[in-house]
Amino acid sequence: MxxxxxxxxxxxxxxxxxxxxxxxxxxxxxxxxxxxxxxxxxxxxxxxxxxxxxxxxxxxxxxxxxxxxxxxxxxxxxxxxxxxxxLSSAEREEIKRLRRENREQQQTIEILKKATAFFVKENDR
Known part of the structure; x- marks a missing residue:
């Protein structure tokens, strides 16, 4: 003890x-x-x-x-x-899925913005 x-x-x-x-x-x-x-x-x-x-x-x-x-x-x-x-369980799950999808799309948009800025700088050289 x-x-x-x-x-x-x-x-x-x-x-x-x-x-x-x-x-x-x-x-x-x-x-x-x-x-x-x-x-x-x-x-x-x-x-x-x-x-x-x-x-x-x-x-x-x-x-x-x-x-x-x-x-x-x-x-x-x-x-x-x-x-x-x-909200029912199904509605809660759908909101969770949509938020995750939205977050992934926002990250994709940010990556594309940075890539666009990079390629614009490369073309100006």
């Missing part, structure tokens, strides 16, 4: 991966799939079907209530039930 510190080894992280043992629902869930936003549908379905608050379900699953709340908000937006002006 380190002086003045926690013991190494099975700390909080190890306890998190055993969180599925504390489930009060009659389901067998893999704790890794609960944490993954892509497969967070299981935990989101529990919020919808149980009638409990997001915080209560998150506590029973042993995950962060803020993570579950974020997944739940995104799932509602994807279903079209989100707040007005909230």
């Amino acid at each position: 380190r002086r003045g510190g926690r013991r190494r080894g099975r700390g909080r992280t190890a306890q998190r991966f055993r969180s599925h043992e504390r489930l009060k629902f009659p389901l067998i869930l893999d704790s890794v799939s609960i944490r993954c936003p892509g497969s967070g549908g299981t935990s989101i379905a529990l919020v919808d079907s149980s009638g409990k608050t997001v915080t209560a379900v998150a506590r029973e699953l042993g995950i962060s209530s803020e993570s579950l709340r974020g997944w739940y908000r995104k799932a509602k937006a994807d279903r079209g039930e989100g707040t007005p002006g909230e």
